[in-house]
Amino acid sequence: MDIIRRDNITYEEFMEEHYKPGIPLVFTNAAKVWKANGLFTPDWFRENYPERETDCRGTSYKMKDIMDMVETSTVEKPAPYPIIFDIPATLPEIMPLIAPLDLQYASPNWLKNPMFSLGKWGGATELFIGGPGGKFPYLHIDYYHLNAWITQLYGEKRFTVFPRGQDELLYPRPDDPWRSELNIFEPDFEKFPKYKDATPIHFTVGPGETLFIPFGTWHTAYSLTPTISVAFDTLNSKNHKEFMKDVWTFKSRQSKVKAVAMYSYAWLATQSSKLKESFA
Numbered sequence: 001m002d003i004i005r006r007d008n009i010t011y012e013e014f015m016e017e018h019y020k021p022g023i024p025l026v027f028t029n030a031a032k033v034w035k036a037n038g039l040f041t042p043d044w045f046r047e048n049y050p051e052r053e054t055d056c057r058g059t060s061y062k063m064k065d066i067m068d069m070v071e072t073s074t075v076e077k078p079a080p081y082p083i084i085f086d087i088p089a090t091l092p093e094i095m096p097l098i099a100p101l102d103l104q105y106a107s108p109n110w111l112k113n114p115m116f117s118l119g120k121w122g123g124a125t126e127l128f129i130g131g132p133g134g135k136f137p138y139l140h141i142d143y144y145h146l147n148a149w150i151t152q153l154y155g156e157k158r159f160t161v162f163p164r165g166q167d168e169l170l171y172p173r174p175d176d177p178w179r180s181e182l183n184i185f186e187p188d189f190e191k192f193p194k195y196k197d198a199t200p201i202h203f204t205v206g207p208g209e210t211l212f213i214p215f216g217t218w219h220t221a222y223s224l225t226p227t228i229s230v231a232f233d234t235l236n237s238k239n240h241k242e243f244m245k246d247v248w249t250f251k252s253r254q255s256k257v258k259a260v261a262m263y264s265y266a267w268l269a270t271q272s273s274k275l276k277e278s279f280a
Helices: 011-019 042-048 063-071 092-098 193-197 240-252 256-278
Strands: 025-027 053-056 059-062 083-086 126-130 147-154 157-161 176-180 201-205 209-213 219-223 227-234
Touching (some): 042 063, 053 083, 059 063, 201 209
Antiparallel strands (some): 025 209, 126 227, 147 227, 157 201
8 A cells, every 4th residue: 555645636635535534645745835845954954043952852952963963863873853843932933934834735723723822732833853763752643633744845754654443453552542562663573463464554755745644543754864844733623522532631641620621621712713614
């Protein structure tokens, strides 16, 4: 099975053929609407934001040092991955370069509702940076069952996704069912024998391409070269129910009182978004 790649796909075709049935898709040129397309390189970030900092695994790194690390990264000695910048918080100047954020496909998105700016709901606009050999530390489903949109702007990254319905074959952790217990890069078939029946789809996403990962889709990534990408999430009526279930699950781990308060707030925010959408 191969990933589907589309060039000139209409919004209506995307919704009917991919979004509604939950089938991943690589848009080959959706990012053409971004000024960042073809602009973002390690040298560009070194020149413009050398001192901007972010934390990775408890260590703070400056942009200029990050770019040095990923360009000297090797499979044997990879740079830390993923190195992530919260764009609105740490690099707000580049937001106009990734507008329209929805790429004219990722809408409606209820996370645009200002009510979701209060609290952490999983929706973020982030810059991902990696080097050769860097891989996401675990196979996972995105928290809050949000849809993920990943636009590769520099370098190549190899992704692995699994068709829906293979949860049992991927060994979700009992304490964190959004993460898998197995390492798909070096699978232990004696410990995880059911994985032999799973059907991973491996593919490469290159500069200017955008990957749509529907909510509830198991996936992970591996950097083949120095890479720079932008990722954001979407929420709407399609994944609303799963989102609310996750809100309750995550908040109830802290306390039932907090869970009730945050669930009620999330419900109001989603209902407000739904109402605005109906009048749009």
